[in-house]
Amino acid sequence: MTISSIRKIFSKASQTGFSIMLLILFCSSGYAADGITWGRLWFKPELGLREKYSDNIYLDSDNTKEDYITTISPKLSSYLAFTPDSKLDLTYRGNFNHHSNFDNFGNSNQGDIGWSLYMPAGSNIKIGANVLDTAIQPYYESDREKPYLKKAAFMDTLLKLGSFNEIGMRYEYSVRQFDNKLDREDDYDLNYFKIDFVNRYFPRFPLLLEYRYGVKHAEYNPSTNSRSNAIYVGARWTPETRLSGNLRIGYQYTDYDEIDDVSLIVVDTSLDYKLSDITTLRLKAIRKLKDSVRADIRETGNNYMFTILEGHFLYRFSDPLKLSLRLTYEKKDYDIEEQREDNLYGTRIAMDYSFSRWLSFYLSYRYRINMSTLESVEYKENVGYAGVSFSL
Numbered sequence: 064m065t066i067s068s069i070r071k072i073f074s075k076a077s078q079t080g081f082s083i084m085l086l087i088l089f090c091s092s093g094y095a096a097d098g099i100t101w102g103r104l105w106f107k108p109e110l111g112l113r114e115k116y117s118d119n120i121y122l123d124s125d126n127t128k129e130d131y132i133t134t135i136s137p138k139l140s141s142y143l144a145f146t147p148d149s150k151l152d153l154t155y156r157g158n159f160n161h162h163s164n165f166d167n168f169g170n171s172n173q174g175d176i177g178w179s180l181y182m183p184a185g186s187n188i189k190i191g192a193n194v195l196d197t198a199i200q201p202y203y204e205s206d207r208e209k210p211y212l213k214k215a216a217f218m219d220t221l222l223k224l225g226s227f228n229e230i231g232m233r234y235e236y237s238v239r240q241f242d243n244k245l246d247r248e249d250d251y252d253l254n255y256f257k258i259d260f261v262n263r264y265f266p267r268f269p270l271l272l273e274y275r276y277g278v279k280h281a282e283y284n285p286s287t288n289s290r291s292n293a294i295y296v297g298a299r300w301t302p303e304t305r306l307s308g309n310l311r312i313g314y315q316y317t318d319y320d321e322i323d324d325v326s327l328i329v330v331d332t333s334l335d336y337k338l339s340d341i342t343t344l345r346l347k348a349i350r351k352l353k354d355s356v357r358a359d360i361r362e363t364g365n366n367y368m369f370t371i372l373e374g375h376f377l378y379r380f381s382d383p384l385k386l387s388l389r390l391t392y393e394k395k396d397y398d399i400e401e402q403r404e405d406n407l408y409g410t411r412i413a414m415d416y417s418f419s420r421w422l423s424f425y426l427s428y429r430y431r432i433n434m435s436t437l438e439s440v441e442y443k444e445n446v447g448y449a450g451v452s453f454s455l
Contacts, residue, residue, distance in 0.1 A: 097420065098140070098455060099455055103143055103144045103145070104141065104142075104143055104144075105141060105142050105143075105144070106139065106140070106141045106455075107139070107140040107141070107454060107455060108137075108138070108139050108454070108455055109136075109137070109138040109139070109140070109452065109453065109454040109455075110135070110136070110137050110138070110452070110453045110454075111134070111135070111136035111137075111138070111450060111451070111452045111453075112133075112134075112135060112136075112450060112451050112452075113133070113134045113136065113448060113449070113450035114131065114132070114133055114134075114448070114449050114450065115131070115132040115133075115134065115446060115447070115448050116129070116130075116131055116132075116446065116447045117129060117130055117132070117444060117445070117446050118444065118445045118446075119442060119443060119444040119445075120132075120162075120164075120165065121201065121202050121203055121204065121206075122202060122361075122433075122442040122444060123202065123203070123442060124438065124439060124440070124441045124442050128164065128165070128204065129164070130162055130163055130164045130165055131162075131163040131164070132160050132161065132162050132163070132168075133160070133161045133163075134158055134159065134160050134161075134450075135157075135158075135159045136156070136157060136158050136159070137155075137156075137157050138154070138155065138156045138157070139153075139154070139155045140152075140153075140154050141153045141154070148180060148181040148182070148183075149178075149179070149180045149181070150178070150179060151176070151177070151178050152175070152176065152177045152178075152179070152191075153174075153175070153176055154173075154174070154175040154176075155172075155173070155174050155175075156172070156173045156174075157170070157171070157172050157173075158170055158171045158172075165204065167201045167204070167206065167207055167208055168198075168200060168201065168208060169197070169198040169208045169210055171195070171196060171197035171198070172195075172196045172197075173193065173194065173195045173196070173197075174193065174194050175191065175192075175193040176191055176192055176193070177189055177190065177191030177192075178190050178191065184223050185221075185223040185229075186220075186221055186222050186223045187219075187220070187221050188218070188219070188220045188221075189218070189219045189220075190217070190218045190219075191216070191217055192214070192215065192216040192217070193214070193215050194212065194213070194214050194215075195212070195213040195214075196210070196212050197210070197211065197213075198210040198211065199211070199356065199358050199359050202360050202361065203360075206360070207243075209241060209242075209243065209246050209358040209359075210241070210242045210243075211239055211240060211241040211242065211246070211249075211358075212239070212240050212242075213237065213238070213239045213240075214237065214238050214240075215235055215236065215237035215238075216235070216236050216237075217233060217234065217235040217236075218232075218233070218234050218235075219231070219232070219233050220232045220233075226263075227262055227263045227264045228260070228261070228262050228263070229260075229261050229263075230258070230259070230260050230261075231257075231258070231259045231261075232256075232257065232258045232259075233255075233256070233257045233258075234254075234255070234256050234257075235253075235254075235255045235256075236252070236253070236254055236255075237252070237253045237255070238250075238251070238252045238253075239251050239252075241358060246357070246358040247283040248281070248283050248284040248357050248358075248364070249281075249284070249356050249357055249358050250281060250282065250283055250284075251279055251280060251281040251287070252279075252280050253277060253278070253279050253280075254277065254278045255275070255276070255277045256275070256276045256277070257273065257274070257275045257276075258273070258274050259271060259272065259273035259274070259295075260272045260273075261299050266304075268298050269298050269299055269300060270296075270298060271295070271296065271297045271298050271299045271309065271310070271311065272295070272296055273294070273295040273296075273297075273311060273313070274292075274293070274294055274295075275291070275292070275293040275294075275295070276290075276291065276292055276293075277289075277290070277291045278290050278291075279291075279354070284357075284364075285320060285321060286319070286320070286321040286322055287319070287354050287366075288319065288320040288321070289317050289318060289319045289320070289354075290317070290318045291315060291316070291317040291318070291352075292315070292316050292317075293313055293314065293315035293316075293329055294313050294314055295311040295312065295313030295329070295331065296311075296312060296313065297309065297310040297311040297312055297332070298310045300334075302335075305336065305337045306334065306335070306336050306337075307334070307335045308332075308333045308334040308335050309331070309332060309333055309334070310332050310334060311330065311331040311332055312328070312329075312330050312332070313328070313329050313330075313331075314326070314327075314328060314329065315327055315328075315329045315351070315352060317352055317366075319366075322365070322366075325352055325366065327350075327352060327368065328350070329350055329351050329352075330348050330349060330350040330351075331349055331351070332346070332347065332348045332349070333345070333346075333347045333348075334346050334347075341378065341379040341380075342376075342377070342378050342379070343376075343377045344374070344375070344376055344377075345373075345374070345375035345376075345377070346373070346374055346375075347371060347372070347373040347374075347375070348371065348372055348373075349369070349370065349371040350368070350369070350370045350371075351368075351369055352366055352367075352368060352369070353366065353367060353369040354366050355367055355397075361440050363397060363403070365397070367395050367396055367397045368394075368395070368396035368398075369393075369394070369395055369396075370392075370393065370394040370396070371391070371392070371393050371394075372391070372392045373389065373390070373391045373392070374389070374390045375387065375388070375389045375390075376388045376389075383416055383417040383418070384414070384415070384416050384417075385414070385415040385416075386412075386413070386414055387411075387412070387413045387414075387415075388410075388411070388412050389409075389410065389411040389412075389413075390409070390410050391407075391408070391409040391410070391411075391431075392406070392407070392408055392409075393405075393406075393407040393409075394406050394407075395407075402436075403435065403436050403437050404435065404436050405433055405434075405435040405436075405437075405440065406433070406434045406435070407431060407432070407433045407434075408431065408432050408434070409429065409430065409431035409432075410429070410430050410431075411427060411428065411429040411430075412427065412428055413425060413426065413427035413428075413448075414426045414427070420454075421453060421454050421455055422451070422452070422453055423451065423452045424450070424451050424452075425448070425449070425450055425451075425452075426448065426449050427447070427448045428445075428446070428447050428448075429444075429445075429446040429447075429448075430443075430444070430445050430446075431443070431444050431446075432444075
């Protein structure tokens with residue numbers, strides 16, 4: 064099946080999704096507290112409308128261009144409940160952009176399907192697949208977008224072993240294919256496996272042990288072919304507690320076919336802490352090895368050390384009003400091969416207000432600055448957002 068034929072299927076699927084949405088609106092037997100029910104079927108149609116302003120749409124260091132972008136974002140979530148503990152989920156998301164000043168940016172479509180089964184003791188299994196049709200943005204007015212298709216299939220399992228222990232496993236196979244032959248160096252297929260063990264005997268520090276293994280194959284760029292092993296230790300807290308999320312610190316070794324192997328200390332941590340009933344603090348830290356994308360003219364095509372530090376403060380001023388502040392630091396260290404380092408600093412403030420369960424409004428402002436040892440990739444950008452969201 065070609066990429067163009069898959070896109071035609073997506074187009075037909077989105078048209079069918081909207082038809083089903085309208086049919087359900089007129090023929091549904093009742094409204095749930097969130098969404099629409101029809102026997103064993105559940106639907107939730109959503110529509111987002113957003114206006115964005117950027118004073119540097121191409122993220123250029125010198126020749127900055129401003130633009131106004133209107134985005135229409137339909138979404139249709141649904142599931143069919145075979146039994147109270149087993150269901151089939153289907154989701155479609157789209158982002159359709161209209162740029163006031165430029166025409167070399169694209170749209171995106173994503174579809175997800177999954178079947179899940181929950182067992183009385185808390186064990187569960189989920190099997191699913193997803194398709195993402197998107198693109199790497201252009202960075203010059205004369206540049207082109209680089210569309211690609213990413214497909215994935217996965218299986219997740221969680222096995223409860225008594226009152227304190229659980230084992231989770233995930234297997235995923237993914238493929239990325241670029242439309243243009245000039246970008247085929249960035250095509251790949253990836254096999255990924257993860258297994259983790261959690262012991263909750265000590266509630267304050269539920270022990271987490273995790274192992275990850277990945278094999279990447281790139282037909283048109285064999286220098287990025289690799290096998291990666293990583294071991295993590297840490298803790299995992301459930302959402303019912305004041306502290307929730309994952310704390311992971313580990314060691315990763317990546318064996319490349321044609322370039323030097325890489326070993327490093329890795330971090331994959333995301334924690335939420337409820338300071339009060341209306342205030343939440345989120346902390347995120349990631350350090351890992353990533354492969355660069357040649358189709359992105361800011362990248363080098365080789366691997367780099369990637370670090371993210373993020374703090375997110377969420378405050379519920381009242382029941383319908385939410386205020387948030389996000390501070391972000393990202394670092395790309397190409398010193399392994401390129402002797403280049405990028406440092407991206409960002410901040411974002413946002414306000415969300417829910418008029419009702421089906422209508423909400425938001426405003427946000429974002430500023431980011433990239434400082435690099437390579438002057439040509441440095442940039443500053445101010446972005447403003449305003450949008451509304453409708454849902455049933």
